Amino acid sequence: MTEEFKDSDTQNVSKTLLIAVAGTTGSGKTESAMRIATGIAGSNFSVVDSENNRALNKKGRYRFAHLDMQAPYSPEHYKTLVEKSIKAGHGAIILDNFSSEWEDEGGLHDDADAALERMSKGDPEKANAVLGLAWKAPKMRHKAFMRYLVKLEIPIIFCLRAEPKIKYIKEYDDKKGREVTKVVDAGWLPIAEKLFGYQMLVYALMMPENPGVPVHLKKLEPEFEPMFPVGKQITEKSGQMLAAWASGAPKAAPPVTASPDAAPPSAQEPVGAAPRITPDETLALEARCTENSIKTGTVKKFF
Numbered sequence: 001m002t003e004e005f006k007d008s009d010t011q012n013v014s015k016t017l018l019i020a021v022a023g024t025t026g027s028g029k030t031e032s033a034m035r036i037a038t039g040i041a042g043s044n045f046s047v048v049d050s051e052n053n054r055a056l057n058k059k060g061r062y063r064f065a066h067l068d069m070q071a072p073y074s075p076e077h078y079k080t081l082v083e084k085s086i087k088a089g090h091g092a093i094i095l096d097n098f099s100s101e102w103e104d105e106g107g108l109h110d111d112a113d114a115a116l117e118r119m120s121k122g123d124p125e126k127a128n129a130v131l132g133l134a135w136k137a138p139k140m141r142h143k144a145f146m147r148y149l150v151k152l153e154i155p156i157i158f159c160l161r162a163e164p165k166i167k168y169i170k171e172y173d174d175k176k177g178r179e180v181t182k183v184v185d186a187g188w189l190p191i192a193e194k195l196f197g198y199q200m201l202v203y204a205l206m207m208p209e210n211p212g213v214p215v216h217l218k219k220l221e222p223e224f225e226p227m228f229p230v231g232k233q234i235t236e237k238s239g240q241m242l243a244a245w246a247s248g249a250p251k252a253a254p255p256v257t258a259s260p261d262a263a264p265p266s267a268q269e270p271v272g273a274a275p276r277i278t279p280d281e282t283l284a285l286e287a288r289c290t291e292n293s294i295k296t297g298t299v300k301k302f303f
Helices: 029-041 054-058 075-087 108-120 124-149 222-227 236-247 279-291 296-300
Strands: 018-023 045-049 065-068 092-096 156-173 178-190 202-206
Touching: 018 029, 018 178, 029 045, 029 054, 029 092, 029 156, 029 236, 045 054, 045 075, 054 092, 065 075, 075 092, 075 124, 108 124, 178 202, 222 236
Parallel strands: 018 156, 018 202, 045 065, 045 092, 092 156
Antiparallel strands: 156 178
16 A cells, blocks of 8 residues: 555545443433434444343344353454454444453453463562463453454444442641541542543543533544533434434535524525524534533524
């Protein structure tokens, strides 16, 4: 392949759609993943299910190709099943639950623990000294799988478990007259390799009290903001808009219709001219207004 510089306007965007939704039980992560997949591929998507066929609870509302994944939950096993889905011609793949790669049987933690036992031979002091080395091979295998995924043109949607985290902070205690260590709540975080989110176009957390509504752990690019309106549940439309973006398809301008009290033709914009603001841009603007406590009615009169 020849490497050369080309004008960005002549090139399509990356077709790699890597999306991750994380949450506890009842947070709507699987439902949201299926909505996105349906918007992208209709019923032509697959679910790699590592949770004892729980994805089949959704079969009354969605139609999909289902695979009951068994241990080991290694990066290599996931890669084999992704390749199988691609060969079958599916238009999108859901990996539910990809946290299995991190913490379940045959996953990265099991491999690192086995390596640590071999290296330390049960000696606690030696185990502390070689902990980083024990994790080297599992992390390299995970990175190899992610390098494979980012080159694919098929959308991959990851479902992840989430768990509460704590962190330790240093704080001056006036009563004790010295600095002390305190444990504070660090919120909920996805169960996955710590750099996993950097590869995602969309990386979101969901909670049971607001199921299906994403809290973005990674700031959305402006192009994606209209696809995930603030405070709204993910829908099939999110998948449709993602697919259109990845295909490089131009946005269709809405038809121009004159209202009964419209100005004379000479005072109007030419028929067929691009609108001053598109529907997607309107959604993005309304979302920004909501985030900054600005009433949308204040700005709507300008567009």
